[in-house]
Amino acid sequence: MSVAVLVVSERVVGEVPDVTFELLGKGREIASALGGELAIAVLGHQVGELPFGAADVAYVVDDPALANYAASAVEAALAAVVEAASPKVVLMSTGTVGLDLAASLAARLGAPMASYAVDVATEGDTVVATSQLYGGKLLAEVALEGSPAVVSVIPGSFAADAGRVGGAPRIETIAVSLDGAGARGEGVREPEASGVDITAADLLVSVGRGIGSKENLELVQELADALKVPLAASRPIIDQGWLPKPHQVGKSGKKVKPQVYLALGISGAPEHLEGMRSAGTIIACNTDPKAPIFEVAHYGTTVDLFDLVPELTERL
Amino acid sequence: MDIVVVVRQLADLVEELEVNDEGTDIDRDFVKFVANEWDEAALEEALCLKEAVGGTVTVVALDEPDVDQTLYAAAAKGADRVVKLTGHDPDGWVRTRERAARVATWLRDQHPDVVLTGVQAADDLDGQMAGVVAAYLGWPHAAVVVVVEPAGNELTVTQELGGGTVATSTLAMPAVLGIQAARQAPRYAPISRIRQAQQSTTIEEVEIDEPAIGAVASVRRLFPPPSRGGAEMLEGSAAEVADKIVEILRARGLVRA
Ligand SMILES: Cc1cc2nc3c(=O)[nH]c(=O)nc-3n(C[C@H](O)[C@H](O)[C@H](O)COP(=O)(O)OP(=O)(O)OC[C@H]3O[C@@H](n4cnc5c(N)ncnc54)[C@H](O)[C@@H]3O)c2cc1C
Numbered sequence: 001m002s003v004a005v006l007v008v009s010e011r012v013v014g015e016v017p018d019v020t021f022e023l024l025g026k027g028r029e030i031a032s033a034l035g036g037e038l039a040i041a042v043l044g045h046q047v048g049e050l051p052f053g054a055a056d057v058a059y060v061v062d063d064p065a066l067a068n069y070a071a072s073a074v075e076a077a078l079a080a081v082v083e084a085a086s087p088k089v090v091l092m093s094t095g096t097v098g099l100d101l102a103a104s105l106a107a108r109l110g111a112p113m114a115s116y117a118v119d120v121a122t123e124g125d126t127v128v129a130t131s132q133l134y135g136g137k138l139l140a141e142v143a144l145e146g147s148p149a150v151v152s153v154i155p156g157s158f159a160a161d162a163g164r165v166g167g168a169p170r171i172e173t174i175a176v177s178l179d180g181a182g183a184r185g186e187g188v189r190e191p192e193a194s195g196v197d198i199t200a201a202d203l204l205v206s207v208g209r210g211i212g213s214k215e216n217l218e219l220v221q222e223l224a225d226a227l228k229v230p231l232a233a234s235r236p237i238i239d240q241g242w243l244p245k246p247h248q249v250g251k252s253g254k255k256v257k258p259q260v261y262l263a264l265g266i267s268g269a270p271e272h273l274e275g276m277r278s279a280g281t282i283i284a285c286n287t288d289p290k291a292p293i294f295e296v297a298h299y300g301t302t303v304d305l306f307d308l309v310p311e312l313t314e315r316l
Numbered sequence: 317m318d319i320v321v322v323v324r325q326l327a328d329l330v331e332e333l334e335v336n337d338e339g340t341d342i343d344r345d346f347v348k349f350v351a352n353e354w355d356e357a358a359l360e361e362a363l364c365l366k367e368a369v370g371g372t373v374t375v376v377a378l379d380e381p382d383v384d385q386t387l388y389a390a391a392a393k394g395a396d397r398v399v400k401l402t403g404h405d406p407d408g409w410v411r412t413r414e415r416a417a418r419v420a421t422w423l424r425d426q427h428p429d430v431v432l433t434g435v436q437a438a439d440d441l442d443g444q445m446a447g448v449v450a451a452y453l454g455w456p457h458a459a460v461v462v463v464v465e466p467a468g469n470e471l472t473v474t475q476e477l478g479g480g481t482v483a484t485s486t487l488a489m490p491a492v493l494g495i496q497a498a499r500q501a502p503r504y505a506p507i508s509r510i511r512q513a514q515q516s517t518t519i520e521e522v523e524i525d526e527p528a529i530g531a532v533a534s535v536r537r538l539f540p541p542p543s544r545g546g547a548e549m550l551e552g553s554a555a556e557v558a559d560k561i562v563e564i565l566r567a568r569g570l571v572r573a
Contacts, residue, residue: 012477012481012483013477013481017478068483068484068485069475069477069483069485070458070483070485070486070487071447071456071457071458071459071475071485072456072457072458072487095477095478096459096460096475096476096477096478096483099435099436099444099447099459099460099494100447100457100458100459100460100475100494101447102443102447103412103440103442103443103444103445103447103448103451104443104447104448104450104451104457105447105451106442106443106448107413107416107443107447107448107451107452107530108451109530110529110530110531111530111531112442112530112531112532112533113413113442113443113532113533114441114442114533115440115441115442115443115444116440116441128536129533131441132541133438133439133441133538134327134329134333134342134438134439135329135438136541137329137333137540137541138333138335138342138538138539138540138541139538139539139540139541140441140535140537140538141535141536141537141538141539142441142533142534142535142536143533143534143536144531144533145531145534146530146531150443152443181456182455182456182487182488182491183456183458183485183486183487183488183491184485184486185483185484185485186472186483186484186485186486187483187484188477188481188482188483188484189481189482189483189484190480190481191479191480191481202570203565203570227565227570227571239357239497239501240501241500241501245480246480251478252460252476252478252479252480252496253479253480254479254480255479259568259570260564260565260568260570262561267329280568281564281568282547283561283564284547288330290332290540292541294546294547294549295541295543295544295546295547296546297546297547298547298548299547299548299549299550299560299561299564300546300547300548300549300550301549301550301557301561302549303553303554303557304554307554308554308557308558308561311554311555311557311558312558312561312562314558315558315559315562316562316571
């Protein structure tokens, strides 16, 4: 049987991330629909006993050049796997590895690609993806005619359980020359431990770009102080240098799961939601009634945060 | 170091986005177009690199609504050259694949050491720019880049992997980088300086023929996400909403009665 779906294992360090199993779970459905095998690409060095989840076949490139992550080297390895497996569909995530490699791989292959997918399905032989555009304000249903259809999926779009169920896949070892890749990995650094731990709090006051300026942060800091909880923030607040990195919630920040998450002036971009969508209760304040944050929030208000926050502080 | 920064215009996400009559694109007639925020970070990083090691910064964009303003602003911030690529419908949706192919066509005649662009744009349906430009040129690339350091004829870059973990790698030049954040927040160009740049800067125009881009995703339908019920909206004045929120916190024992 030929390979229908190739899932790219996105492990760089540590454990295989959830998203790989999410993709394997969805990949199994698509492989069944297309009548082919589910494969996983594992690219690294001394990969050892990595789980292959639900895959029927594992393509392994184990090379010292992959000991440390470097996009172009991993891409060359992946291209070799795609050539060997010749899948109809390649599934990656819009995590770093997917952001790095999915589009360039597709362009090199002259293959169709959909980014920011939240769903993937088949209609006969055609792969149909549903992608989030404009920060989640619109969805696009797109048909991918041509092989392989490359789809990069937003983490958290599918359940991981079905993909975790392990079998005993056939192992195919692929040897590639990675000398000419033009890049070498130098190593990986884990985040430094710091004083604030926004992941431990039961309640978080979280602020986004709606706050407007650094000076205005004082307003939300007063509220956080009154509640005796840490102040969390979306990425732009950190990138502007208004708060240090350990305060960031989201894909490249911390994953938080407080009982209550109070989101003030945050639009709800997919990368932010990745970090906070499993909070017990989400209360969102955003003047734009169409802001995507209201889709995940349990309670919402379109009152201006500059009016709401002082009223809240006053009551505590 | 000669740096090219690829920038673009994008519908302002703060605006209401309507779908056009065909249901396959946004209605561009009533949209405000602004510079892609990640490209602003790429430009900032380019200017910082030039300040650190010398060289030139060239900013290139496709012809798009209000792009001249963005190019003049780049000149006002310190770009040495600004270039506009024409030869496509300036009012339509140019997908990433085609955009990248047009930019790559132009780049083939340039000899930059590094190309910087934003890590993504909110309508990158068929992938993110940096990797595609690199694919067309056969150059190394990296996305989600937060640190760029020249080291001889190589570049050392740091990429975010998620959750605060970062990976460092060394790339041969020329390379294409998708910038996530510059070493500092993008500088601001006062309107007076942009006006001055408008007087003193010429936007070079280069016509690019339609490139071949292979199979791409075809949009069948563009639509607002079906509401999953979403939030229970708290109505009333700020004071009334504050009362309700405090009530919710109190019910969960998060503030004392
Ligand atoms: C690889 C990658 C990783 C990323 N990682 C993260 C991450 O970890 N965390 C993260 O947050 N983002 C991350 N992002 C960025 C993300 O895509 C968004 O750009 C970001 O989340 C937007 O932040 P925001 O909601 O604060 O700002 P905006 O999207 O600008 O939203 C501001 C909101 O404030 C509202 N507003 C304005 N004024 C007021 C007012 N007076 N009162 C109430 N509301 C008001 C507006 O209506 C708007 O909805 C990442 C992006 C990439 C590409």
